[in-house]
Amino acid sequence: MQVQTHVDINSEWGIVAARQAGRKLAREIGFGSVDQARITTAISELARNIYLYANKGQIHIEELTDSGRRGIKILAIDDGPGIKDVRRVMEDGFTTSGGLGAGLPGVKRLMDDFKIDSEVNSGTKITVIKWLR
Amino acid sequence: MEDTKLTMYHLYKEMLNNYLKSKSEHTLYSAQQFSKEMLEKDMSPEEVISLHKSVIQELQQMNNEAVTDFIDSFDILLEVMIGYGLAHREHLSLRDRQRQLESELTVAARMQQSLLPSGKIELNSVDFGVISVPAGKMSGDYYHYFIDEQGHIGAAVADVIGKGVPAAMCMSMIKYAIDSLPEQRLQPAALLENLNRVVARNIDDDMFITMIYGSYDPKAHRFHYSSAGHEPCLFYCAESDTFRELKTKGLVLGVSSKVRYEEYYQDLEPGDFIVLLSDGVTECRIEDEFIDIKQITQLLRKYKHLPAQLMVDQVFSELEKIQDFKLNDDFTLLILRRNV
Amino acid sequence: MNLKVDIKEGNRETVVFLKGEVDVYTAPTLKESLYPLAEQKEKKIVVDLSNINYIDSTGLGIFIGALKATDKSNSTITICGANARVKRLFEITGLDEIIEIVSDQREEV
Numbered sequence: 279m280q281v282q283t284h285v286d287i288n289s290e291w292g293i294v295a296a297r298q299a300g301r302k303l304a305r306e307i308g309f310g311s312v313d314q315a316r317i318t319t320a321i322s323e324l325a326r327n328i329y330l331y332a333n334k335g336q337i338h339i340e341e342l343t344d345s346g347r348r349g350i351k352i353l354a355i356d357d358g359p360g361i362k363d364v365r366r367v368m369e370d371g372f373t374t375s376g377g378l379g380a381g382l383p384g385v386k387r388l389m390d391d392f393k394i395d396s397e398v399n400s401g402t403k404i405t406v407i408k409w410l411r
Numbered sequence: 412m413e414d415t416k417l418t419m420y421h422l423y424k425e426m427l428n429n430y431l432k433s434k435s436e437h438t439l440y441s442a443q444q445f446s447k448e449m450l451e452k453d454m455s456p457e458e459v460i461s462l463h464k465s466v467i468q469e470l471q472q473m474n475n476e477a478v479t480d481f482i483d484s485f486d487i488l489l490e491v492m493i494g495y496g497l498a499h500r501e502h503l504s505l506r507d508r509q510r511q512l513e514s515e516l517t518v519a520a521r522m523q524q525s526l527l528p529s530g531k532i533e534l535n536s537v538d539f540g541v542i543s544v545p546a547g548k549m550s551g552d553y554y555h556y557f558i559d560e561q562g563h564i565g566a567a568v569a570d571v572i573g574k575g576v577p578a579a580m581c582m583s584m585i586k587y588a589i590d591s592l593p594e595q596r597l598q599p600a601a602l603l604e605n606l607n608r609v610v611a612r613n614i615d616d617d618m619f620i621t622m623i624y625g626s627y628d629p630k631a632h633r634f635h636y637s638s639a640g641h642e643p644c645l646f647y648c649a650e651s652d653t654f655r656e657l658k659t660k661g662l663v664l665g666v667s668s669k670v671r672y673e674e675y676y677q678d679l680e681p682g683d684f685i686v687l688l689s690d691g692v693t694e695c696r697i698e699d700e701f702i703d704i705k706q707i708t709q710l711l712r713k714y715k716h717l718p719a720q721l722m723v724d725q726v727f728s729e730l731e732k733i734q735d736f737k738l739n740d741d742f743t744l745l746i747l748r749r750n751v
Numbered sequence: 752m753n754l755k756v757d758i759k760e761g762n763r764e765t766v767v768f769l770k771g772e773v774d775v776y777t778a779p780t781l782k783e784s785l786y787p788l789a790e791q792k793e794k795k796i797v798v799d800l801s802n803i804n805y806i807d808s809t810g811l812g813i814f815i816g817a818l819k820a821t822d823k824s825n826s827t828i829t830i831c832g833a834n835a836r837v838k839r840l841f842e843i844t845g846l847d848e849i850i851e852i853v854s855d856q857r858e859e860v
Contacts, residue, residue: 290440298436311489319493322443370504380447383504384497572808573775617782617816619808621844640844662845666815690808 332358551578649682801832
């Protein structure tokens with residue numbers, strides 16, 4: 279039975295709840311403490327983006343198994359304003375982080391797989407995966 | 412401790428205390444946010460570690476559960492250092508991108524070099540030399556020379572306002588505009604008038620180009636020249652061993668499309684030479700003092716026994732030395748000397 | 752090096768007092784204050800350069816841009832108080848033929 283958690287993001291408390299759920303699952307899957315912190319930070323950033331730019335949305339967290347590999351998948355969905363120029367927000371040094379490494383490029387670096395699907399005026403869907411090594 | 416550091420210290424201590432009491436995800440989240448703030452305040456990783464250590468030391472003195480707390484405190488430190496790890500990785504990626512930009516610039520600079528004339532002028536009547544060195548990779552200076560079947564020589568030095576890539580792009584416009592005016596290549600005033608029309612049409616309101624254009628007739632030993640707001644050229648008289656600025660009037664290129672340029676001439680005796688230069692030469696600064704034209708003429712005189720090409724090379728390398736090898740502006744120096 | 756721009760609106764003319772250096776770094780500052788003035792209709796703008804010791808070519812470009820703007824807005828630009836080095840720059844570039852340059856300086860109020 280695979281574990282799946284949904285967290286609604288509409289406040290800072292939602293962000294913390296998503297982090298908590300992610301950390302718990304990551305620990306159960308067997309990620310070490312550094313990877314737990316990385317996964318949590320990625321969830322945190324994704325959830326914060328939802329909260330800051332779309333006001334509300336969901337974070338889905340689930341365990342993955344693929345030909346013997348185990349991993350964690352995080353899905354961030356909102357129906358906010360969407361991202362006009364995805365290529366630009368994925369560029370280093372572009373985001374408001376001003377060279378501090380945060381933002382979506384940071385999330386991409388923390389995880390193994392990164393997929394983004396965004397449409398202006400209809401929302402954004404980001405899927406990230408980290409595999410257990 | 413500075414004020415910011417002190418504030419950071421108190422905030423960190425409070426956060427760590429909270430975490431040790433509650434072990435809550437919420438506090439870890441604050442730690443992640445706090446890490447962004449520390450990065451913004453330019454706190455280095457080692458400062459963070461030492462901050463952590465000093466808070467732990469303080470806690471140890473008041474708390475007998477020190478050992479467990481000590482281990483748990485690393486949760487906070489780890490959360491905080493993730494932010495530093497991200498900034499570090501972004502730095503690496505930006506460094507790669509900078510390398511890529513650098514190599515693109517290198518290619519562009521090579522292309523720009525290929526816009527400059529490359530054939531040698533080898534005549535018995537004239538000794539010719541030119542050097543042009545950009546302050547950065549790309550140059551806003553341009554020089555041009557050409558020689559026709561009768562041995563007439565056209566030569567020019569132009570300086571685009573500013574430097575770097577924008578100036579370099581403008582420079583290529585000058586090159587193609589001159590190429591498109593083959594009939595005027597020996598008529599300085601007419602060439603500048605035509606060139607000015609092209610530039611005025613194609614340039615931003617606050618950009619301009621200065622240019623000096625000359626042509627030398629080896630039979631009459633006469634140098635004709637016109638200037639579009641350019642640094643005056645120098646004339647060296649061998650007989651009296653003196654330098655003189657050749658005064659000109661003329662508006663810079665690109666300000667107004669209807670400008671008339673006046674043409675002047677100077678006759679050359681054997682050994683006399685003409686020096687065209689860009690204002691990078693006269694605006695060399697040594698510790699905020701400008702090099703004046705006297706220092707340039709002293710250098711020219713010092714090396715006047717050398718062939719023109721060696722002369723310009725030597726003058727440049729000395730000026731570079733005086734300026735501590737920091738070139739503030741693009742530098743171009745061209746010499747045309749009558750041999751016989 | 753910095754550039755300080757002070758604009759004094761008078762009855763007959765608007766005086767722009769500059770202090771410092773006009774170079775590639777400070778040129779945007781000058782542009783921001785000079786262009787909006789130059790775009791206003793029928794203005795008499797006087798730029799006082801008596802506290803300017805150095806103008807580079809980028810700085811000169813700003814004056815050219817402002818001059819082009821005054822042509823469109825029926826305004827005028829006069830330069831006053833320029834030192835010998837700055838004046839030479841205006842002379843070499845031929846700008847002294849199209850911008851009025853006077854030697855006296857304006858009284859700072």
